[in-house]
Amino acid sequence: MHRVKVPALARVMPLDPQESQHLRVLRLRVGAQVQVFDGEGGEARATVIRLDEGGAMLELGERVENDRETPQPVTLAVALLKGDKLSDVVRAATELGVARVQLLQTRYADVPEIGDAKLVRLRRVAAEASKQSRRAVTPDVLAPIPVSKLVLDGQGFLAHPGSAARVTDSLDWSAPVTFVSGPEGGFSDAEVAALTASGFVSVTLGPRILRAETAPLALLGAVAATGV
Incomplete structure (x- = not known):
C-alpha cells in the first residue's frame, strides 16, 4: 500500500502538489486505499476522494499501530x-x-x-x-x-x-x-x-x-x- 506524508491526520486531508503528482504518476484513482503518516508517530489508512490536475484529497480511515520506533528517542x-x-x-x-x-x-x-x-x-x-x-x-x-x-x-x-x-x-x-x-x-x-x-x-x-x-x-x- 502506497504511503503518503501529510502535515497532520485529519478527517479530510488535502495533499501538497508533490504528493498529488506522485499519486497521479502511480495512476491511482478515486476510491484507492493508501496509508498516511504525519511524521510525529501517527499513522492511518485513508481513501482517495479526489485526484485530478487540481490536486488530491484523502479521507481518514482507521488508525494503524506502528511498532518500528525505538523504545526511547x-x-x-x-x-x-x-x-x-x-x-x-x-x-x-x-x-x-x-x-x-x-x-x-x-x-x-x-x-x-x-x-x-x-x-x-x-x-x-x-x-x-x-x-x-x-x-x-x-x-x-x-x-x-x-x-x-x-x-x-x-x-x-x-x-x-x-x-x-x-x-x-x-x-x-x-x-x-x-x-x-x-x-x-x-x-x-x-x-x-x-x-x-x-x-x-x-x-x-x-x-x-x-x-x-x-x-x-x-x-x-x-x-x-x-x-x-
Whole structure:
C-alpha cells in the first residue's frame, strides 16, 4: 500500500502538489486505499476522494499501530561533512531509527557551516527515507551548533578510536539516547574531554578506522542489530 506524508491526520486531508503528482504518476484513482503518516508517530489508512490536475484529497480511515520506533528517542549528533556525505548519513540514519539529527560544528569539520537550502534538502531526504522505511516518525534535522553546546539528555555515547567499551554493553532504554560522531579528522582532545565531562561515554567501533560518513552508521547499526 502506497504511503503518503501529510502535515497532520485529519478527517479530510488535502495533499501538497508533490504528493498529488506522485499519486497521479502511480495512476491511482478515486476510491484507492493508501496509508498516511504525519511524521510525529501517527499513522492511518485513508481513501482517495479526489485526484485530478487540481490536486488530491484523502479521507481518514482507521488508525494503524506502528511498532518500528525505538523504545526511547535516539538523537544522532554528527559533525558537518562535505559534499553529499551528510545526505547519505541522514538517509541511512533515518532508516536505522533516529528521531532527530543534530548537526555539529567541530574544530576539524570538513566544512564550517551549511546554508538554509542545504538544511531544507537534508530534511527532505529524511522525509523520503522515513516514507521508504515505513516509519511513522520523520526525524528533524537541526541546524548546526558548536559541539560545546551539545547538551546530554539521558544516555550518551561518543564514537572514539581507541576506546575499549562497546555501546551494546551499557546501552539501556530507560531514557533517550544520543550518539555522537565526529568529522574526518576526528574530535580534538579538548572536544573529547568536554563531551566526556558532560557524561558521554566513549565507545569503540572496532579495530579499523572508519570514514566520517561510515562511523555514525556503524554505531547505529550495532544498536539496530539488537532488534530494537
